[in-house]
Amino acid sequence: MKVTLERAALLRSLGHVHRVVERRTTIPVLSNVLLRAGSDGLRLQATDLDLQVVETATADVADAGATTVPAHTFYDIVRKLPDGSQVVLEQTGDTGTLTIRAGRSRFTLQTLAESDFPDLAAGDLPIRFELSASDLKRLIDKTQFAISTEETRYYLNGIFLHAMEVEGNSVLRAVATDGHRLARVEMPAPKGTAGMPGVIIPRKTVSEVQRLVEDPNGSVLIELSATKVRFTLGDVVLTSKLIDGTFPDYARVIPAGNDKQLIVDKAEFVSAVDRVSTISSERGRAVKLALNDGKLTLSVTNPDSGSATEEIEVDYGASALDIGFNSRYLLDIAAQIDNDTALLKLADPGSPTLIQDKEGSSALYVLMPMRV
Known part of the structure; x- marks a missing residue:
């Protein structure tokens, strides 16, 4: 594998994906980010088995290939490289290392086989609808603070998103509560939410989506089933498991x-x-x-x-x-x-x-x- 790309493009994509990686994990490959070079550029992928973020960066690919490198170390290296530099990523043969070159800097990182890297297959996601980025950000911003952090009541550790009829109008509602306070915000339901199951989006996923909404004028494609949700924001695709539980009847409180x-x-x-x-x-x-x-x-x-x-x-x-x-x-x-x-x-x-x-x-x- 041999790839050349702008430091800014690599840093931006790494910034989006590396946050998902847990700093402490018992499975070594989960500490890594998957790099896959192909005809569409350099694809970066990271996961913690519950949440996966994928982004493709524009790159000049001399040799296609794939490997995995320690995510946080790789991010720190790229972050400290000079602005405007061209970064060359190269792996030759089965050396078990990746060489990173930029100007006079040269780093070698240990790699793990890309075949060991898990893929969070989303399966069939029958519900599809689009929201403006500003609407999605508002749903999150207005409710996120009330998400519970109490792990024993795991079904409160996220935002409950559901579609319903209110006085003859279809609305999309986001609700969060920790038992002491409750936040509820709604908006007119976008086309495609008919038949949508009520889903609980985990706290970590909510935080990542909020960070990924960088352009309030953009739009977000949301696809979901009863067990998984996928957000597509421009070049970034975030897939997450949903919380398997029943959100309480919040209307009663x-x-x-x-x-x-x-x-x-x-x-x-x-x-x-x-x-x-x-x-x-x-x-x-x-x-x-x-x-x-x-x-x-x-x-x-x-x-x-x-x-x-x-x-x-x-x-x-x-x-x-x-x-x-x-x-x-x-x-x-x-x-x-x-x-x-x-x-x-x-x-x-x-x-x-x-x-x-x-x-x-x-x-x-x-x-x-x-x-x-």
Whole structure:
């Protein structure tokens, strides 16, 4: 195998694929990236057996062939090569090494046989539809923060993506929850989602897709079955297994009868929560909201470090209410509000609160209270 290509093209493709590779693995070949030179250029492929990323870089191929090299070491070498340099990758015979040359630099890396490299065969993916990159990014950005990291509840370790009918309209919905907060965002369902199964896209896959969306004006082809999903973003193809589990009936936790409405200026509210939570303990992060006729008093008491209070003017005309929340969760949700004003619908100190844009939005958030 002998290939010559621009350092920038190689670095860009390696940057996309090498992130999938786990730094610690018991299967040596999984630490490597597969390089396959052919008529279409240099194809790079990496996998952790649950997720696979493939990208083809434009290259001048003198001799076709394939091998695998340590992904992170290879990436670090290319990253440190001079800008604008031409990189030559060469493997002669069955030497078990790959030579990398650029200018006066020369590296030799140990290789493993490409025949040992696993391929995450997607099989038949009957559901196909396209989303604009900006729509896909929005679905992820608005829900990703609420994905659970608790491995025992593995079915919450991803985003639940499904199509459904709402008031006669077909919508595509993304939902994530960790049991303490819930994020739900929807958009008109694109053509091709009919008959789509509800699928749970794993947290790592979600993060990789988010990073791969580099051009918000582009489009993304999504293909899926009940067990796998494939995203095609330009030259990059990401294939992933889905979480094999049942996502809970999230509609049951979205409150419908919360009759106390609190309207706050988002920036002022976020600043106040952020300031008083400086005192809160790292473990509890509890902040108390005391509501009474146009006034909101935020307070934090920490027996180990002291207390803090701040008062802001709000739009609230219901009966007085004291309720506590995790300040970090409040700030995470507030960061997703697009407009200047947020609407909180409350019931009582022990019931979930609904949070959304005052101007109306396709995104809504549910936050469970804390005892304070």
